[in-house]
Amino acid sequence: MKRRSIPNASSANATFLLALLLLVTISPSFLQHCLARRESHHRPPPGGLHHAPPPTPVTPPPPPASSATFSVLDYGAVGDGATDDTKASADKLQLAFAAAWSAACAGGASTVLVPASYVFLVGPIMFTGDSCEPNMAFQVDGTILAHAGSTAWRSGVVTQWLEFKNVRGLTIKGCGTIDGQGSQWWGGASFAGDVEMELDSDRIGTSYRPTAVRVFQGANVTVTGITIRNSARFHLTFDTCRAVEVHDVAVSSPGDSPNTDGIHLAGSVGVSIHHTTIACGDDCISIQDGCSDLFIRSVRCGPGHGISIGGLGKGGASAVVSGVTVQDVTLNQTMTGLRIKTWQGGSGSVKSVRFSDVQMSAVKTAIVIDQYYCDHTTCTNQTSAVAVAGVAYQGVAGTYTERPVYLACSDAAPCSGIHLADILLAPVKDSGRHLQGPFCWKAYGDEVRPVEPPVDCLSAGAP
C-alpha cells in the first residue's frame, strides 16, 4: 500500500527533492503566508503592565523526529473536494484518510500528510490511538472541508467531525486550514452575537451540530500552525486530556455564529495555550468541569465571548476547576472579557484563578462573575452553588461599552478572595449602550489601587 511514503528525512531521494522544489515554485505566496502568520503572533506584551513571571506550564515533550510520512494521496484520496460534495466522494476520502492513519500508526512516530494545494471534502472521521504506536503527527498543509450544512451528514448522533481518540503523543501541525463550513448550520437562529445560545439549539432535526476537531483522552498532544474556521459548533475541543500545548493557531468564524467556542476544554489537566488568535461567536476559550493547571498567554480574542470558566453546575452537577493562569491577552469587541459563570444549584468550586496583563478594547462587560448563569428566560434560585474562591485580576486595562465589573455571587455561597489590582477601565461613550457602574452582590475580597472605576461594592475581608 505505501507507494510513496518517505522512509526517513536523511534518505530523501530525488523524487522528494523534486516534489519539494515544485511546492516551493508553485506556491511561494502560500509559504510566505504561513511564515508571516507565525511572525505576527509573536509580539511584546502590552506596555506598562509587567508582573512576576507565572509558574512554568505543563507542556508535552517535543515529539521525536518522524520516521515516515504517509500522504493521504497515496491511499486513494483525490483532493478536488471543493467541487465534489457527494457522499460517494466523501466516503472514498474517509477510507483514504483512515488507511493513511492506520498505515502510519503501525510504525509510530510517523506523519499523516494532508498535502498543500489540495482541498479534501470529508465526512466525520475518528482517528483512534487504539492499536497505534505513540507520537504520531497529523500534518495539514492543504485544506480539509466539512460538508456544508446538515443534510449531507449521516443521520444518527455525530457530534464531532474530526476526532482524535485515545492518542499518546500527537502533534497536529501544518500551514493548512480545517474549514467546518458551518454557515448552513448557523442559519435560522435569530442571534445578535452578544447573547448566549441554549445548548438545545445544537440539534437540528436528528442531526447535532458537530465540533470541528475534538481530542478525546489524549496525552502529550500539541496543536500548532493550523487555521480552524467556520465550525458548525466548537472549533477545537480537548476532553479528558493530559499535557496539551496549543500555539500559533488561528481560529476564525463570525461573531454571530452561535455556540462556536474557539477552544473548549473539559476534564483536561496541564494545558498551555499561547500565541493564538481566536475570533468566533461564543467563548474564545471555554473552561469546563475537571480542568486544572491551565496556562493561557499571548492570546488575542475577538469577536467572541471572551475567556470563560463555566457554565458550571448545570442541573445540580458538581464541578471543580482550579489553577488557571491567564496572562498577556487582548480582548477586542467581545461580549464579556474575563468571565466565571455558574448555575444555581450546583456544587464544587472554582479556585486559584489569576488573570494578569489584560488589554481590552470595547468589551461589553469587562470582568464578570455570574453565579446566576442561565441561558434561557427563567432559572430559579437554589440553596447550593459552585463556590468561587481566590480569583485575582492584576493589570486589566482598556475600554468597555456597558459595564466594567459585574460580580453577582450567590446568597448560598458568596465569592471570597476576589483581588482587584491595577485595573484601568474606561467607558466607550458613543457605543449606544446604557453605561452602568460596577455591580457586586455577596462578593468579598480586596482592592489594590489604582482601580478605576473604584469597585466600592466589593466587601472587604471574608464572608
Ligand SMILES: *[C@@H]1O[C@H](CO)[C@@H](O)[C@H](O)[C@H]1NC(C)=O
Ligand atoms: C507524556 O510525556 C511524558 C514526558 O516525556 C512521559 O513521561 C509520559 O509517559 C507521556 N505520557 C504518555 C501517556 O505517553
Ligand SMILES: *[C@@H]1O[C@H](CO)[C@@H](O)[C@H](O)[C@H]1NC(C)=O
Ligand atoms: C478590533 O477589531 C477591529 C475589527 O473588528 C479592528 O478594526 C480594530 O483595529 C481592533 N482593535 C484593536 C485594539 O485591536
Ligand SMILES: *[C@@H]1O[C@H](CO)[C@@H](O)[C@H](O)[C@H]1NC(C)=O
Ligand atoms: C435570586 O437571588 C438574587 C440575589 O438574592 C436576587 O437578586 C434574584 O432576584 C433572585 N432570583 C429569583 C428568580 O428569585
